[in-house]
Amino acid sequence: MSAFKAFVIDQDENRKVVSRLTTMQPEQLDAGEVLIRVAYSSINYKDALAATGAGKIIRRFPCVGGIDLSGEVVESADARFKPGDKVIATSFDIGVAHHGGYAQYARVPAGWVVPLPAGLDLFEAMALGTAGFTAALGVVRMEDNGLAPANGPVIVTGATGGVGGLAIEMLAQLGYHVVALTGKEAEADYLKMLGAAEIKLRASIDLDKVRPLEAAQWAGAVDNVGGPILHWVLATMKQAGTVASIGNAASFKLDTTVFPFILRGVSLLGIDSGYMGFPTRQRVWDRLATDLKPRHLAAVTRTIGFDDLPAAFDDFIAGKVKGRTVVRIGG
Numbered sequence: 001m002s003a004f005k006a007f008v009i010d011q012d013e014n015r016k017v018v019s020r021l022t023t024m025q026p027e028q029l030d031a032g033e034v035l036i037r038v039a040y041s042s043i044n045y046k047d048a049l050a051a052t053g054a055g056k057i058i059r060r061f062p063c064v065g066g067i068d069l070s071g072e073v074v075e076s077a078d079a080r081f082k083p084g085d086k087v088i089a090t091s092f093d094i095g096v097a098h099h100g101g102y103a104q105y106a107r108v109p110a111g112w113v114v115p116l117p118a119g120l121d122l123f124e125a126m127a128l129g130t131a132g133f134t135a136a137l138g139v140v141r142m143e144d145n146g147l148a149p150a151n152g153p154v155i156v157t158g159a160t161g162g163v164g165g166l167a168i169e170m171l172a173q174l175g176y177h178v179v180a181l182t183g184k185e186a187e188a189d190y191l192k193m194l195g196a197a198e199i200k201l202r203a204s205i206d207l208d209k210v211r212p213l214e215a216a217q218w219a220g221a222v223d224n225v226g227g228p229i230l231h232w233v234l235a236t237m238k239q240a241g242t243v244a245s246i247g248n249a250a251s252f253k254l255d256t257t258v259f260p261f262i263l264r265g266v267s268l269l270g271i272d273s274g275y276m277g278f279p280t281r282q283r284v285w286d287r288l289a290t291d292l293k294p295r296h297l298a299a300v301t302r303t304i305g306f307d308d309l310p311a312a313f314d315d316f317i318a319g320k321v322k323g324r325t326v327v328r329i330g331g
C-alpha cells in the first residue's frame, strides 16, 4: 500500500479550522483491526459542520473527515472479517476523532464495522449513510414504542433534508399517512414523489403563538429541526403519540411544557445514531436492506467526485441541499 488521497481537517496557528485534499501515508492511519479500501462516503450536515468549522465537531486535529464509509476489507486482524468482504462503517469516532471516510483507505476497530447486508450495494449503503441509518433507527424505536399506521398520521420536519426525505419514504412504504413539514414550497412535488400524503409549510405555523396543547393531530413525529418547531410538534401530538427527536437544524434549544407528556402520554424518544451498538446497529441495517429500503434512493441521491468535495459543504450550512450526497472515493 502506498501514499493515498485524503481530505484532512486541521487547525491553523489561530485555531481556525482549515481543510484540504492532501496525500497521506499508510502509517498515518489510526489504529484498528480492519483496513478498508473506501469505495464511497457521503455528506451529512455534521460533515459540513466539521469541514467548515461551523460547528465544533472535530475532537482530534488533524482528522480525515467523513463520518460514513463503505468499501472492501483489505486486511483484518479480527476473525469476523476477511479480505474482500464488503462492509459499512459509520458513526462512533469516525470522521470526528478517528480518520474517516474521505480517504482512499481507512483503518477502524472491528466493533465499528457492519457487514454489508444482502440487498444493498456499496453505493446504496452510502446513499443511505448516517442519514438513512438515523431515519431507520427513529422508525424502529417509534414502532418499538407502539407506533402503527392505524394510530394516525406521522409528521416529518426538515422534510427536504437527508434524514427527512428518507424518513418520509420509509414511513410511506410501511403504510403510514405521512405529512411533510418543510420551508421549501417549491419542493412539494419532490416530497409527494417520496410518499408524503400531505405537505405542510413551516410558514403556515405561527410559532410565536403555540399553546402548551393544541388540537391533537399526529400519532408520530420525526423531528430533525428542534427549537420552536419541536415545541409545536409536542403540543400537537395525539394521545400516546411518539416523537423521535433527531436533529437541531433550526435550534438545539427546547422551550416547552410537560403537558403533552402528563396529559396526553406523549413519548419523546432521543435518537443517537453515533453510539448505537450491536445488535441494534445490525438490525437497523438489515431493515434498511429489506422493508425500509427506499424505493427512490437513486432519485434522492446525487453523486460527486472526490475532487468536488471541498466546494460541496457550504450549501449544507446554508440549508440549500435537497436529499443525499454520495462521494465517490474509489468506487
Ligand SMILES: NC(=O)c1ccc[n+]([C@@H]2O[C@H](COP(=O)([O-])OP(=O)(O)OC[C@H]3O[C@@H](n4cnc5c(N)ncnc54)[C@H](OP(=O)(O)O)[C@@H]3O)[C@@H](O)[C@H]2O)c1
Pocket: 044, 045, 046, 130, 131, 134, 157, 158, 159, 160, 161, 162, 163, 164, 181, 182, 183, 184, 224, 225, 245, 246, 247, 248, 249, 250, 251, 271, 272, 273, 274, 316, 319, 321, 322, 323
Ligand atoms: N441524532 C442523530 O444521531 C443524528 C444523525 C444524523 C443527523 N442528525 C441531525 O439531524 C438533522 C438533519 O440532518 P440532515 O443530514 O438531514 O441535514 P440536512 O440534509 O442539512 O437537512 C436539514 C433540513 O432541515 C430544514 N432546516 C434547515 N434549516 C432550518 C431552520 N433554520 N429552521 C427549520 N428547518 C430548517 C431544511 O428542510 P426543510 O426546508 O424541508 O424544512 C433542511 O433541508 C441535523 O440537525 C443533523 O445534525 C442527527
